[in-house]
Amino acid sequence: MNDSPVFQTNLTDNIAGTINVARKGNLLLRLIRASQPITRSEIAARLSIDKSTVTENVKPLIARRILREETLETDSSKGQGRKARVLSFTDAHDYFIGVNLGVRRSQIGATNLSGEILLEDDFETPPDAKETLAIARETIKKIIAENAERTLRVIGVSVPGLTDAERRKLLFAPNLGWRDVDIVKALQPSDAVNVVVENDATAAAMYEARMKIRHSNDGLMSNFILVRSGTGIGVGLVIGSEVYRGTGLGRGIAGEFGHMTIVAGGKPCVCGNRGCWEKYASAASAASLYMGDRPSRGESAPRFVEIVGKAENGEIRARKTLEKIGDYLGIGIANVIMGIGIPRVIISGRLVYGWKFIEAPLKEAIEKSIVGKLEGWSVEAGEPEGAAIGGALEVAVEEYLAHGLNF
Numbered sequence: 001m002n003d004s005p006v007f008q009t010n011l012t013d014n015i016a017g018t019i020n021v022a023r024k025g026n027l028l029l030r031l032i033r034a035s036q037p038i039t040r041s042e043i044a045a046r047l048s049i050d051k052s053t054v055t056e057n058v059k060p061l062i063a064r065r066i067l068r069e070e071t072l073e074t075d076s077s078k079g080q081g082r083k084a085r086v087l088s089f090t091d092a093h094d095y096f097i098g099v100n101l102g103v104r105r106s107q108i109g110a111t112n113l114s115g116e117i118l119l120e121d122d123f124e125t126p127p128d129a130k131e132t133l134a135i136a137r138e139t140i141k142k143i144i145a146e147n148a149e150r151t152l153r154v155i156g157v158s159v160p161g162l163t164d165a166e167r168r169k170l171l172f173a174p175n176l177g178w179r180d181v182d183i184v185k186a187l188q189p190s191d192a193v194n195v196v197v198e199n200d201a202t203a204a205a206m207y208e209a210r211m212k213i214r215h216s217n218d219g220l221m222s223n224f225i226l227v228r229s230g231t232g233i234g235v236g237l238v239i240g241s242e243v244y245r246g247t248g249l250g251r252g253i254a255g256e257f258g259h260m261t262i263v264a265g266g267k268p269c270v271c272g273n274r275g276c277w278e279k280y281a282s283a284a285s286a287a288s289l290y291m292g293d294r295p296s297r298g299e300s301a302p303r304f305v306e307i308v309g310k311a312e313n314g315e316i317r318a319r320k321t322l323e324k325i326g327d328y329l330g331i332g333i334a335n336v337i338m339g340i341g342i343p344r345v346i347i348s349g350r351l352v353y354g355w356k357f358i359e360a361p362l363k364e365a366i367e368k369s370i371v372g373k374l375e376g377w378s379v380e381a382g383e384p385e386g387a388a389i390g391g392a393l394e395v396a397v398e399e400y401l402a403h404g405l406n407f
């Protein structure tokens, strides 16, 4: 490190180093859930703890039948037939509901700790919050009736906007025009069921972290920035393996970068300001970029996936549109990296469908910024879909693993 330029400080490890031992219990459950079935040795290696510590932690959970341990034959394809003791969650009788309130469509799903999806349903989001929540409430009732032999533990709700500090209310969702909606009051079926409301980009970050943990051999996705670009732009922050929501009165506000001004006096935004990032770099903004903000002359604005299709067919106008999106996205991402000090970025949402056209101009824009002088920054594509309902379910299960098990 001594011969490195002044900017090459190790942003990631400083924060990761603050993870304390008490929180490793939670990380352990998260790792088992993401990578089940998994051996005790692999857990120990990936969390950098002793195997005896793993055993100490999992024993009571096996006794309570939350976890189970069984012998699995490994490497049988190579004819070696090695046996290993592996841990996984029992799929016993606890389950969780996720509700993603989207700008265009909403999804409802149910899952258990072993990751089995019990149900998935979706509906077009009515413009009125009360009407939307009434549909969600009815679906929740139906799920509860159909799973009478199981226990519903937590309902996770993801929303495209700001939540209050207690994660009970949606304070403001600019793209829906909803303000001050008491989600818990509308959806809680009984006092025994906890309802948690989370910003959708934060929820997507939780989902993306689990997906990446599953497919990686080391690391726990300790620090990254998730940029979710669809109808708007949301940013989720994972710092020290936990999502960051802000502190004090600002709790629930961290990550609202979609409305940072990127063009002075630019296009008017639903939030009341002008020139917001999401007017230039969201998947939805591609349509107006493609149309060139001219009167349409009977030409209807294409959807994002249609623009990607045109670009794939070699249409220059569509390619230029996606390159412009990449440029604006890169400018904003460089600002976010500078502000937060985390150099790893994952892109999620339907923008990912156009990744092959967006990636190069996006990275060029970052290289031009001061972040480009840092070593080790990265921007990668995450999941184009699945993070909406997946994120809401993640919110519910994470809440239970962190607070509901009563150690």
Ligand SMILES: [Zn+2]
Pocket: 258, 259, 269, 270, 271, 272, 273, 276
């Ligand atoms: Zn705005």
